[in-house]
Amino acid sequence: MLDWKKGKVNPFMSSIRARLRPRPMPLNIFQDIDGLPRIILTEPTGSSAQVLLYGGQVVSWKNERKEELLFMSSKANWKQSNAIRGGISVSLPQFGNLGSLEHGSARKRLWSLDRDPSPLSPSENQSSVDLILKSTGLDLKSRPCSFEFRLRISLSAGKLILIPRVRNTDNKALSFTLSITNYLSVSDISEVRVEGLETLDYFDNLMNRSKFTEQADAITFDGQMDRVYLRTPKKIAIIDHEKKRTFVLQKNAMPDAVVWNPGYRKAKALSDMGDDDYKFMICVDSAAVETQIVLKPYEEWQGYQELSNVSSSYCSGQLDPCKVLYGFQSPP
Numbered sequence: 001m002l003d004w005k006k007g008k009v010n011p012f013m014s015s016i017r018a019r020l021r022p023r024p025m026p027l028n029i030f031q032d033i034d035g036l037p038r039i040i041l042t043e044p045t046g047s048s049a050q051v052l053l054y055g056g057q058v059v060s061w062k063n064e065r066k067e068e069l070l071f072m073s074s075k076a077n078w079k080q081s082n083a084i085r086g087g088i089s090v091s092l093p094q095f096g097n098l099g100s101l102e103h104g105s106a107r108k109r110l111w112s113l114d115r116d117p118s119p120l121s122p123s124e125n126q127s128s129v130d131l132i133l134k135s136t137g138l139d140l141k142s143r144p145c146s147f148e149f150r151l152r153i154s155l156s157a158g159k160l161i162l163i164p165r166v167r168n169t170d171n172k173a174l175s176f177t178l179s180i181t182n183y184l185s186v187s188d189i190s191e192v193r194v195e196g197l198e199t200l201d202y203f204d205n206l207m208n209r210s211k212f213t214e215q216a217d218a219i220t221f222d223g224q225m226d227r228v229y230l231r232t233p234k235k236i237a238i239i240d241h242e243k244k245r246t247f248v249l250q251k252n253a254m255p256d257a258v259v260w261n262p263g264y265r266k267a268k269a270l271s272d273m274g275d276d277d278y279k280f281m282i283c284v285d286s287a288a289v290e291t292q293i294v295l296k297p298y299e300e301w302q303g304y305q306e307l308s309n310v311s312s313s314y315c316s317g318q319l320d321p322c323k324v325l326y327g328f329q330s331p332p
């Protein structure tokens with residue numbers, strides 16, 4: 001620790017400060033039946049989340065009534081070397097197949113606990129965890145470059161916050177795309193509406209990435225959908241009429257949003273998805289896909305995603321149109 005007045009390390013002051021600092025509560029971490037280290041986050045109202053070091057992936061988020069809010073495929077492959085289909089994960093350093101790298105390779109690596117998440121202050125309770133993955137843990141033969149991924153996952157009443165960070169630790173520029181893939185649990189995809197994306201342009205991955213403009217008032221589902229909405233508002237609502245609950249997705253520094261449901265045919269073709277699983281899930285992702293993020297040497301990028309789950313009283317049409325368009329900022 002630096003004694004700032006003198007500008008150099010003072011071991012006496014350091015040891016006093018270390019003793020005065022509140023002791024962090026030990027993380028609730030155990031080895032699950034698949035041998036994967038799993039961290040349990042809890043908070044006073046009774047909600048909880050479970051995070052795997054493998055993939056830095058959130059595999060469960062339960063509300064205070066112990067209802068699961070995230071979708072997990074009935075055929076998810078829990079063996080290391082595959083991405084686990086479900087939960088919330090960060091696809092880095094490349095999302096999709098536009099580039100020379102593998103899609104979301106960070107989801108197939110063992111992350112570590114980050115004991116020094118500078119410049120965020122270290123979390124000192126059991127409702128937050130900091131993870132780190134260094135580029136040495138990734139096979140990047142096609143684009144060797146050194147960087148660090150950090151991810152803070154924080155749970156509070158009705159909310160789950162993810163703060164992804166990418167630090168370029170190299171002396172050359174680093175470019176990347178990413179997505180925070182949110183597999184949300186829904187009662188029946190045919191009863192779901194996504195609001196906040198109306199009138200926006202999108203790339204349709206099912207039509208060779210052709211560009212369209214959304215014409216509908218809200219997005220509804222009657223078959224496979226795979227779209228990247230561009231320059232989206234900071235707030236998107238995923239309304240589940242049957243379960244009478246709404247997910248509100250708020251994000252920063254990730255201008256795009258991916259909306260994906262495989263529908264029956266694609267789900268049947270995926271080896272790690274049950275035939276009917278598509279009915280009970282929707283992916284709405286915070287993403288930076290259309291334009292790569294470029295970091296100068298030693299620069300750091302920080303994103304933000306907040307998912308909250310609110311009851312049916314927050315229903316269709318209640319999104320403030322101003323906030324939908326401009327997030328929390330005032331209109332230009």
Ligand SMILES: O=P(O)(O)OC[C@H]1O[C@H](O)[C@H](O)[C@@H](O)[C@@H]1O
Binds near residue numbers: 085091181227259
């Ligand atoms: O398969 P995941 O990486 O979990 O992502 C889910 C889906 O997201 C996007 O929409 C991609 O275009 C799909 O190809 C992908 O399958």
